[in-house]
Amino acid sequence: MRITQGCFSFLPDLTDGQISRQVQYCLDKGWAVNIEFTDDPHPRNTFWDMWGLPMFDLPDAAGVMMELAECRRVYADRYIRLSAFDSGHGWESVKISFLVNRPKEEPGFRLHREEAAGRALRYTTTAYAADRPEGRRYEG
Amino acid sequence: MPLEDAIDTPEAIAGPIDLRAEFAAAGIEEMLAELDRELIGLAPVKTRIREIASLLLIERIRRKMGLSGALPTLHMCFTGNPGTGKTTVALRMAGILHRLGLLRRGHLVSVTRDDLVGQYIGHTAPKTKEILKKAMGGVLFIDEAYYLYRPENERDYGQEAIEILLQVMESQRDDLVVILAGYGERMDRFFDSNPGFRSRIAHHIDFPDYGDDELLALAELMLQGQNYRFKPEARDAFVRYIARRKAQPRFANARSIRNALDRVRLRHANRLVSDPDRLLSAEDVVSIEASDILASRVFA
Numbered sequence: 001m002r003i004t005q006g007c008f009s010f011l012p013d014l015t016d017g018q019i020s021r022q023v024q025y026c027l028d029k030g031w032a033v034n035i036e037f038t039d040d041p042h043p044r045n046t047f048w049d050m051w052g053l054p055m056f057d058l059p060d061a062a063g064v065m066m067e068l069a070e071c072r073r074v075y076a077d078r079y080i081r082l083s084a085f086d087s088g089h090g091w092e093s094v095k096i097s098f099l100v101n102r103p104k105e106e107p108g109f110r111l112h113r114e115e116a117a118g119r120a121l122r123y124t125t126t127a128y129a130a131d132r133p134e135g136r137r138y139e140g
Numbered sequence: 141m142p143l144e145d146a147i148d149t150p151e152a153i154a155g156p157i158d159l160r161a162e163f164a165a166a167g168i169e170e171m172l173a174e175l176d177r178e179l180i181g182l183a184p185v186k187t188r189i190r191e192i193a194s195l196l197l198i199e200r201i202r203r204k205m206g207l208s209g210a211l212p213t214l215h216m217c218f219t220g221n222p223g224t225g226k227t228t229v230a231l232r233m234a235g236i237l238h239r240l241g242l243l244r245r246g247h248l249v250s251v252t253r254d255d256l257v258g259q260y261i262g263h264t265a266p267k268t269k270e271i272l273k274k275a276m277g278g279v280l281f282i283d284e285a286y287y288l289y290r291p292e293n294e295r296d297y298g299q300e301a302i303e304i305l306l307q308v309m310e311s312q313r314d315d316l317v318v319i320l321a322g323y324g325e326r327m328d329r330f331f332d333s334n335p336g337f338r339s340r341i342a343h344h345i346d347f348p349d350y351g352d353d354e355l356l357a358l359a360e361l362m363l364q365g366q367n368y369r370f371k372p373e374a375r376d377a378f379v380r381y382i383a384r385r386k387a388q389p390r391f392a393n394a395r396s397i398r399n400a401l402d403r404v405r406l407r408h409a410n411r412l413v414s415d416p417d418r419l420l421s422a423e424d425v426v427s428i429e430a431s432d433i434l435a436s437r438v439f440a
Binding site: 055063 | 272278
């Protein structure tokens with residue numbers, strides 16, 4: 001199951017050229033660009049690990065792409081996303097976030113149905129990948 | 141690829157191409173004229189810039205005819221005696237390469253050993269990479285580059301910075317241009333101990349010492365920039381000053397001239413202040429007299 005989240009989630013995965021143009025847009029706006037990675041695909045997992053420090057003082061996207069290449073080399077089998085933080089007064093929030101890397105195999109989610117009081121049903125989803133310990137989830 | 145944006149889609153053109161029109165369209169002529177006006181002397185540097193500009197122009201035309209060729213490496217090394225304009229030219233080079241369409245941003249990141257080399261194990265690589273990331277799309281200028289390598293200390297972290305630099309210089313040639321600068325003899329020794337470095341730099345440009353008339357022209361340009369000017373006899377005095385100063389030890393070309401002019405301005409100001417009763421005209425505050433120059437210690 002191909003997981004999507006953030007901006008451009010309705011599009012096919014961006015090429016490096018397209019990613020670079022997006023990064024350049026963020027840098028030109030003065031936003032801090034972050035590279036984050038995780039191997040827990042649950043949509044409510046908001047705490048991803050950061051790759052290096054936020055990059056806010058680069059004039060050109062090539063610097064970010066260099067870091068991204070390095071991150072992909074180390075964590076090729078994890079989800080990697082780029083996000084850009086606008087520190088402008090009144091915003092102080094993430095303005096853009098999109099996936100730039102995904103594991104080769106994405107097993108998807110299991111749906112749990114829990115029968116509660118009365119005939120109520122509670123639903124919850126668990127990623128199959130999350131059954132394995134962190135760091136070894138997408139080893140294949 | 142910066143060139144990709146600058147060039148029209150390749151289309152096979154059979155007919156001849158008007159070189160003059162192409163020349164004008166690229167804005168190269170205007171740029172070279174400006175360079176001639178604002179930089180005095182430095183013939184080898186101007187020649188090399190002209191060559192790079194010409195290559196780019198021909199490359200554009202070749203693309204139009206459907207012939208492709210890889211862009212040359214643009215990493216440079218400036219060597220020369222103190223005060224021959226290495227840093228000044230490096231500052232301008234970023235702008236020039238940007239206007240030629242060879243760099244995307246055209247900013248300059250100027251660093252020395254301290255900015256690249258860390259103080260403990262594991263400190264150097266992130267530091268160097270941080271600088272490289274900042275320089276992407278522009279020029280990385282490493283002043284006094286020979287300090288990167290300290291042969292007397294075999295555990296020096298400079299070597300690590302050199303290796304990262306070399307790797308990026310090779311793999312990301314489209315993204316950044318590295319310019320090294322330093323005094324000739326010490327740069328030679330630096331290259332001898334890092335042969336990989338020499339071969340990765342395509343342009344070794346030697347900055348010649350300035351001639352007497354070039355130094356005079358420089359002095360007048362500097363004064364003009366500060367809204368001063370020589371009186372005719374002061375100009376003659378300065379010609380003599382240059383001849384004498386050159387014969388003295390530790391002569392540093394344009395830098396010595398700039399320092400001399402700073403001292404001349406001090407004497408000029410002092411001369412005006414020492415006579416508080418007179419009324420000053422605009423002419424008085426801009427003209428430098430022979431006496432301001434002749435009071436220098438080189439005439440002693």
